[in-house]
Amino acid sequence: MDSSSIQTTVGDSSATANEEEAKFIEKNLIVVTKPIANEELSARFLPTFAYVTFKKRSPGLIRDLVASLQENEPEIIKECGEYAHFDLKRTIWSLELLRDDIKHNREFQPIRVKSPDTEHWNKFIASLNSDSRSWFSAVWLHAECYLYRRIWSIFQRSDTLKNFDYFADQKIMAARATAPQMNAILLSTMGMERSQENFQRLLKLCVWGNRCDLSMTKKGPDMMLLQKLKQYDADLLADQSADVWNDLIEAYDPVYVDIVCDNAGFELFTDLLLGDYLIQAGLAERVRFHVKAIPWFVSDVTANDFHWMLKFFSSSATYPHFKSFGRRLRGYLRNRSFILCDTSYFWTIGYDCSRMKEVLPCLYVYMSTAALAIFKGDLNYRKLLGDINYNSTDPFSDCLRGFLPTSVCALRTIKSDIYCGLPVCTVEWLTEEDPEWMITGSKAVIQIAVKHRLSGDILA
Numbered sequence: 001m002d003s004s005s006i007q008t009t010v011g012d013s014s015a016t017a018n019e020e021e022a023k024f025i026e027k028n029l030i031v032v033t034k035p036i037a038n039e040e041l042s043a044r045f046l047p048t049f050a051y052v053t054f055k056k057r058s059p060g061l062i063r064d065l066v067a068s069l070q071e072n073e074p075e076i077i078k079e080c081g082e083y084a085h086f087d088l089k090r091t092i093w094s095l096e097l098l099r100d101d102i103k104h105n106r107e108f109q110p111i112r113v114k115s116p117d118t119e120h121w122n123k124f125i126a127s128l129n130s131d132s133r134s135w136f137s138a139v140w141l142h143a144e145c146y147l148y149r150r151i152w153s154i155f156q157r158s159d160t161l162k163n164f165d166y167f168a169d170q171k172i173m174a175a176r177a178t179a180p181q182m183n184a185i186l187l188s189t190m191g192m193e194r195s196q197e198n199f200q201r202l203l204k205l206c207v208w209g210n211r212c213d214l215s216m217t218k219k220g221p222d223m224m225l226l227q228k229l230k231q232y233d234a235d236l237l238a239d240q241s242a243d244v245w246n247d248l249i250e251a252y253d254p255v256y257v258d259i260v261c262d263n264a265g266f267e268l269f270t271d272l273l274l275g276d277y278l279i280q281a282g283l284a285e286r287v288r289f290h291v292k293a294i295p296w297f298v299s300d301v302t303a304n305d306f307h308w309m310l311k312f313f314s315s316s317a318t319y320p321h322f323k324s325f326g327r328r329l330r331g332y333l334r335n336r337s338f339i340l341c342d343t344s345y346f347w348t349i350g351y352d353c354s355r356m357k358e359v360l361p362c363l364y365v366y367m368s369t370a371a372l373a374i375f376k377g378d379l380n381y382r383k384l385l386g387d388i389n390y391n392s393t394d395p396f397s398d399c400l401r402g403f404l405p406t407s408v409c410a411l412r413t414i415k416s417d418i419y420c421g422l423p424v425c426t427v428e429w430l431t432e433e434d435p436e437w438m439i440t441g442s443k444a445v446i447q448i449a450v451k452h453r454l455s456g457d458i459l460a
């Protein structure tokens with residue numbers, strides 16, 4: 001177990017606010033210590049990012065979402081039709097009710113709006129123990145996934161807004177704002193030859209691309225990111241990029257590489273750049289991208305975001321190399337060197353990856369046809385680890401608890417307080433320097449759990 005004392009004074013410093021929080025802590029059985037080793041993270045533990053998330057961040061996210069709906073009503077009506085004016089009123093009212101549910105730590109309600117995953121979600125909610133089925137008692141991963149699914153179901157209820165991506169504006173603005181950085185990196189990586197060194201450079205570019213996510217750090221990527229990769233190595237707390245290379249070049253043809261995407265914008269650009277390199281360098285015959293079926297954690301990639309990105313490049317009037325890059329990527333989709341996988345509800349449900357075999361065996365089997373599955377970002381890392389508070393030195397492969405459809409690689413900037421596979425005392429030393437280091441994205445890991453080719457895999 002590693003000590004991190006995330007500041008949890010979430011309200012203002014007034015005496016009343018502190019009194020109210022003290023009453024909330026007592027009423028909701030909030031524990032003033034951290035979870036013990038191998039216990040799941042949850043907002044029931046006061047000194048955790050989970051507690052800050054539901055006490056402050058999630059109510060703030062809903063408040064900001066309501067404000068953006070009110071501000072952008074004219075544009076939304078233009079996009080979704082006149083009647084959206086009425087649907088927006090009810091949507092905003094429902095979002096306020098959701099915000100109130102969180103603030104009062106109410107029990108999770110079944111999803112009532114019919115969608116392809118409604119039944120799976122309600123089965124998931126019903127499977128939770130009654131003492132772990134509210135915002136401040138549930139496993140953090142379960143509660144946070146439920147939050148974004150509840151938001152989506154509120155929009156699903158209205159005819160005019162059910163196809164509206166309420167995070168799209170932020171994702172598009174962020175992508176456009178990082179065009180200069182993307183262009184600089186595209187120019188510096190053109191025509192890179194096949195080599196271990198270049199592969200590792202692109203893997204590191206990909207992991208640092210994860211620093212930009214709109215639910216957390218609003219900052220954009222470093223303009224000189226590629227030139228500074230060597231400097232950034234000091235912030236890589238685990239670097240198994242050489243092991244990833246060695247595993248990939250041992251793979252049998254046809255080599256497929258799966259990328260379980262995280263954020264749109266700059267991070268998706270780095271994923272596409274890695275995919276382009278894998279194809280160009282003959283390291284893979286096919287790169288398959290897994291994206292989200294619904295708007296997720298503000299900046300996660302949906303299929304619409306993926307297609308928007310390719311169009312953003314291929315239709316660029318500002319950056320000539322964007323055009324050729326975008327055209328090449330579109331060519332990959334046409335000749336199936338790139339596959340944009342059918343969206344699976346697994347990536348937007350509360351189950352962690354160790355349950356995939358049982359709840360969605362077809363996805364597990366599909367991923368097992370890849371030589372390597374790369375999981376991008378912090379949320380996917382939490383999904384791999386099941387939000388379990390492992391000892392920071394526990395081996396990454398042990399923490400997957402049997403999830404190994406193929407070799408699994410994690411490219412994660414650290415934005416939450418779980419870790420594994422780190423050198424002894426790393427977390428303690430970093431926490432001594434900065435108690436909040438783990439929620440800044442300033443450190444990262446590249447880790448791999450190798451699936452030995454000849455090992456069989458019994459789904460049962």
Ligand SMILES: O=P(O)(O)OC[C@@]1(O)O[C@H](CO)[C@@H](O)[C@@H]1O
Pocket residue numbers: 053144210213215216262263297376377378379380382413415416
């Ligand atoms: O997956 P990403 O984009 O790297 O990060 C997702 C995230 O922003 O959301 C959660 C906090 O709300 C954390 O898992 C993490 O900080």
